[in-house]
Amino acid sequence: MNRLAQRLDEAALSRTAIAKLTEETALDVPAAYQVQREVIARREARGEKLIGVKMGFTSRAKMIQMGVDDVIWGLLTDAMLIESHLDTGTLIHPRVEPEIAFLLERPVRSPADVGAAVGGVAVGYEVLDSRFADFSFTLEDVIADNASASGFGLGPWHPPRAVANVGLTLEIDGRTVASGSSAAILGDPMRSLHAAARLAHAAGIELEAGWIVLAGAATAAVPLPPGAHVRVSGQGLGHAEVTT
């Protein structure tokens, strides 16, 4: 596990895509999550702090494409939070997608805690950067690779409100390159939050007060070029922006 985590960590640090782990090592889902924890442990050892989770495979199309019937998750650290600029030169082959994010104001130990735990909702974007060549991976590979998480940014927080059918656009240099409804996220991003609580409960992890949950993407991910201005808008939620 340690050796696999090291390969992934070094791939990210050296900006070098690697072959799928599963080409050499048989991994099942629990083992893949163990590798993910090791990858994050290496980041924590460098001083990074856990600040939330991201949900993956939250669209039906993606689940069918990957041949899975459940969502996956990855862990977010403070070093992944993008303020206003991202140097794509530090990444392998970044992609960006529009997201709905939740802010937890109370800890979540099980799905029963979700209802009272949400303190805010926001529109955001996630930057994905698979450490595997050609963004090609199996379910176990992508779990081990922290669900391709690389960075994310958020618009302003809003008081909790229904976000089941929020229109989202992703613009690059002022042109809309992807658009959709938050309904593409499991029918309602709140379901993604419930799934996060379920996975956390099963893994014995507590989603802490102050953590962020990226609920999933409303559209397919789009390649993120250098020298670009990227803006995500959500109905009634404002914008999140980043330059590269």
Add this chain to the structure above:
Amino acid sequence: MTNVQQAAERLLGAHASGQPCEPVRDLVGGVEEAYAVQNWLTDRWLGEGRRLSGRKIGLTSAAVQKQLGVDQPDFGVLFADMAVPDGAEIPAGTVLQPRAEAEVALVLEHDLPHERHTVADVVRATAFALPAIEVVGSRIRGWDITLADTVADNASSGLYVLGNRPVPLKDLDLRLAGMVMERRGEQVSTGIGAACLGHPLHAAVWLADTLARLGRPLRAGDTVLTGALGPVVPVVPGDVLEARIDGLGDVRAAFAKEPYAKEST
């Protein structure tokens, strides 16, 4: 008989027999000729006493335009007998090869007669918006269509279902309005206002200009189906589809389980 008449007769034959026909692109080459076929059919139907209730805009999504190799939308004619009340059962076989899509419908209270219209003109002319499900269909076998085929075939129109709660445009952010369509609670299509030519009102401006140029302008009272907000969904007998558009509300298209022919035997 001219090529235009021949193409129109072929399409009429499919309407009458309930059996899809071959494409008409062998008879009509360009878009103008295709609209001539559509006009021929429209005039004939008007002559039979059908009441014009509005227009529909088609080919408004980048994906569909790419698929047909076009860079423009198209339009077709709506008749009052094509309107179905929200949730009312649609007899099987009413529309050939039916598919459904969720749209924003605009209902006009003023004419749009100018050669060029602005968004402001369209906003001022619009009384209110309604959520809509358009049931498109093709008289052409297997939906094997080019631009000319679909234009001649009344832009693949079938039926349309309007919601019942009018909403003024000032209360709507149509660009960022989310759309979801479900079948028995299962999501079958999602989308957004921006997917319709960037904004449903932009599609309406295009239609107003185009129709005025052709001498058949939009009139007060017309309903405009502005174009799909998400991917079109194939329909099978028994389907009940519900579409929700954020800010506009919901609307249902309910398809009967069995064709009439089978029920009567």
